[in-house]
Amino acid sequence: xxxxxxxxxxxxxxxxxxxxxxxxxxxxxxxxxxxxxxxxxxxxxxxxxxxxxxxxxxxxxxxxxxxxxxxxxxxxxxxxxxxxxxxxxxxxxxxxxxxxxxxxxxxxxxxxxxxxxxxxxxxxxxxxxxxxxxxxxxxxxxxxxxxxxxxxxxxxxxxxxxxxxxxxxxxxxxxxxxxxxxxxxxxxxxxxxxxxxxxxxxxxxxxxxxxxxxxxxxxx
Numbered sequence: 001x002x003x004x005x006x007x008x009x010x011x012x013x014x015x016x017x018x019x020x021x022x023x024x025x026x027x028x029x030x031x032x033x034x035x036x037x038x039x040x041x042x043x044x045x046x047x048x049x050x051x052x053x054x055x056x057x058x059x060x061x062x063x064x065x066x067x068x069x070x071x072x073x074x075x076x077x078x079x080x081x082x083x084x085x086x087x088x089x090x091x092x093x094x095x096x097x098x099x100x101x102x103x104x105x106x107x108x109x110x111x112x113x114x115x116x117x118x119x120x121x122x123x124x125x126x127x128x129x130x131x132x133x134x135x136x137x138x139x140x141x142x143x144x145x146x147x148x149x150x151x152x153x154x155x156x157x158x159x160x161x162x163x164x165x166x167x168x169x170x171x172x173x174x175x176x177x178x179x180x181x182x183x184x185x186x187x188x189x190x191x192x193x194x195x196x197x198x199x200x201x202x203x204x205x206x207x208x209x210x211x212x213x214x215x216x217x218x219x220x
Contacts, residue, residue: 088104
């Protein structure tokens with residue numbers, strides 16, 4: 001059963017990557033087009049507010065493709081399609097009397113959409129500021145307590161996150177970026193009026209930070 005689930009998850013990821021690559025290629029192959037596109041990869045940490053743990057201890061990655069539509073030298077729209085890993089993690093810390101371990105793993109397909117404003121300095125240095133919104137689809141979730149997988153209140157299949165990014169073009173085809181995000185809705189399904197469950201689960205919100213690079217496949 002678990003093998004079938006993993007296979008379906010891999011097939012979903014492959015389909016998303018193929019669709020994204022087609023979108024990127026369509027944008028960058030058109031001559032005299034305001035479109036550009038390429039690949040994006042990032043590493044970072046995440047945590048869940050309301051789960052009783054703190055710190056960006058859950059390491060994860062984001063990898064996908066993006067398309068950039070530039071209106072002029074200062075304004076653009078950026079859309080990305082990526083596989084993203086988030087969650088929460090706590091290791092035992094016996095010196096602080098923390099005896100249990102916990103790990104929440106959430107795997108998403110993310111489609112962030114940004115408005116990009118480019119600040120251009122006299123020495124040709126450019127800095128991009130990107131506020132945006134990120135719809136997400138949950139493809140798999142797992143919770144492990146003390147090395148045992150558990151079942152708890154189910155996670156929402158669809159999420160919505162506010163994201164903000166600042167990036168710096170390094171060369172013509174490379175950009176380095178820092179991104180943060182905070183979910184605008186709880187990551188779990190409503191607990192249907194159960195008071196105890198409401199306190200524990202309905203107030204859980206995911207947030208993350210990433211450091212990554214974008215590679216433009218073709219630049220005009």
